Amino acid sequence: MTTCDLLIEGAWVLTCNPAMEVIPGGWVAVQAGRVLALGRPGKERPREAAERIDAAGAILLPGLVNAHTHLPMTLFRGLADDLPLERWLNDFIFPAERLILDPETVHAAALLALAELALSGTTTCCDGYFYADAVAEAVLASGLRAVVGQGVIDFPAPGVPDPSQNLAAAEAFCDRWEGRSPRVRPSVFCHAPYTCSEKTLAGAKRLCAARGLLFQTHAAETHREREECLARHGLTPIGLLERAGVLDERSLLHHAVWADGSDLEILARRGSAVSHNPESNLKLAAGIAPLPEMLSRRIPVGLGTDGSASNNDLDLFGAMDLAAKVHKAARLDPTAVSAAEILRLATRQGARAIGMGAEIGAIEPGKQADLVLLETRAPHLTPLHDPVSAVVYAARGADVRTVIVGGRRVVENGRVLSFDPAPAAARVEEAAARLRRLLAPPAPGPA
């Protein structure tokens, strides 16, 4: 260990290893895209490095893992807020999806979303949407990593007008993307147990299981979903998913806000994972998920933002802040969940939840060199009594100075280096303006 490609020195290193060790003034050596070694100031380090970063006073953490996104929904950010869920979906989101989506627009919106992720320190996301090929191409072009799920729903959908072809479309997508790039992992994303039949769910899971891919679905997001599922099937949404045979350690359920004790027992027994999306759950009035109970049952939980239409941003720092706070108030217990626990969800636990725990989510020898350097010389991060507290409770995406994915610089000083987001932004603005015209009520006559 005498040389390396990159040596980062002098940072607070938040390793996010199993002990969540923090190394003050530590160094990290990168070689061939992976973490070669790391250590305390005194520990012997590579003598030569092709490149060095002086990170004195900064915080180095693993690239954040966003466990639940719908990247192209960036198109609908702020289009309609503060509405009842049914009006939001039926009067805005569903018509908007019918009116405006095509592969090129989805590609542009996904690329813009990936720029937002990169600039705010997220290096991997777990996505699900329609036109998943366009999303996967955007990920490939962006330099980031993602699990990309092809959406499956038992209704006519963007890109899949005939629902009888939804599994075939998902299979074809997986065929095209399996093994194509180490940065893109295909997946199948069933919309929900109330929009997919048990047969569809089981078929999607079989498709995933045969290839070792992640199966995703929304589940138990709202109280109404739970009540209707109980009335229709005599089972909770998670009970129904178990009966459909789709729950194992390669299944990821998004939200699980209304999971009760037996539901959590099922998830713990099956080894299935959950994404926790507190900003979306609050904004859409879904409720507050039982995160402390999930953690005490050792269910793998990742942290997510959900899509920009229901958040309205993809900054995982905001999600960390909220996740660390909201459960304290909901239980009147300031020890309900700690800042370090939330940082773990946003890194190593999130990586595990999306099936990438062996590769990413921590700064450990052999793992991918997905690294984020946070600037701390700012009033809102001064003084720095505790770097974990600073990351969770005070830092924001805008504090990110450098982002590295697989050893490659993706962001530096607020600028994306791995691609140019401007053409994507222009195309999204144009599509958004067109969408507003299409959705607008007919103009009244002259006043």
Next chain:
Amino acid sequence: MTTCDLLIEGAWVLTCNPAMEVIPGGWVAVQAGRVLALGRPGKERPREAAERIDAAGAILLPGLVNAHTHLPMTLFRGLADDLPLERWLNDFIFPAERLILDPETVHAAALLALAELALSGTTTCCDGYFYADAVAEAVLASGLRAVVGQGVIDFPAPGVPDPSQNLAAAEAFCDRWEGRSPRVRPSVFCHAPYTCSEKTLAGAKRLCAARGLLFQTHAAETHREREECLARHGLTPIGLLERAGVLDERSLLHHAVWADGSDLEILARRGSAVSHNPESNLKLAAGIAPLPEMLSRRIPVGLGTDGSASNNDLDLFGAMDLAAKVHKAARLDPTAVSAAEILRLATRQGARAIGMGAEIGAIEPGKQADLVLLETRAPHLTPLHDPVSAVVYAARGADVRTVIVGGRRVVENGRVLSFDPAPAAARVEEAAARLRRLLAPPAPGPA
């Protein structure tokens, strides 16, 4: 109206006038530190301006009003999180205040906090702490505005070792600062009905009333406070404040998380105001305040961050985001409170709550030219379907490009122009390091 000092053109102008009018591509003219006029693109504007700002595509809003701060507690940001309230106060905050506070340190910490406020678009705050002279001097030096409350408590306190002198100290502070600067308004801040006797509360209110100053106190922050007050006095904390005769339209109660229907009736009848501090209430596990009920009773409510020790930042954009979301989930109702309503709290309603409604809180002719220009050309603010939604749900303090107070440029492109925060930051870091050593358990022997 042919000339003016400054003309800002082309912005989305969020006036925060009574109708919360938004002017696309509007202009605002500033003369002698105040708003001279504003209008739509076609409306006649001053022909000459000493200075022009091209704000095409940006969002212009009134300087935000933070209705509850303890500026010097920036010293304790991240010192101790996720602890039961009693341990947090008794093992960390109270000892820290005894060990480290002096007027110079309070001045530096307040100045650093004011830099954080300015950089994140807040131009006025309503503060309360000990050594209020040092805080007021910092406000004067910063270029921002503040209501500065001298803390009053019936225990030995920093700067007021003899509690029998607490009202005399507050009176002397008010004497020194009344009329000294249009940017600093003195106030008296009684800590709480459980740490101040009714006699102290009444004396503090008399002192304020005689001078037309704002009276402040924490009230009904925790369930325990409410239960103990009921057990001791047979009255709720707000009932006790009414009996003490301290509630009128120049009284501001911080938190009121545990205000019940009768408490809210009292506040509505008396015309007293409330600061809503959802980030602090969540982090300290106080609970979720009944904001929708306060608003439906037309109680003037401002939005606050509370001190950095319990938040852990002073960015009011984060507080807006949370305030717009948390009540939706708590009531499972996405219409519980709208983005526009929350923007109103952070601007004109906050100004009214702290007794400055005639001067600030909106972009209206005659009001102070306290203005914030937000950059919107960033992935996380694209597309811009709705500027109010963008401000509340997606923008962050870091998006602030320009801050103007009374017509004077205070922040430009992430840099404070009105003072240099670096010496204050250095002094705070030094004090923080000293504090960590003083609070640290004795070092163990050699391992």
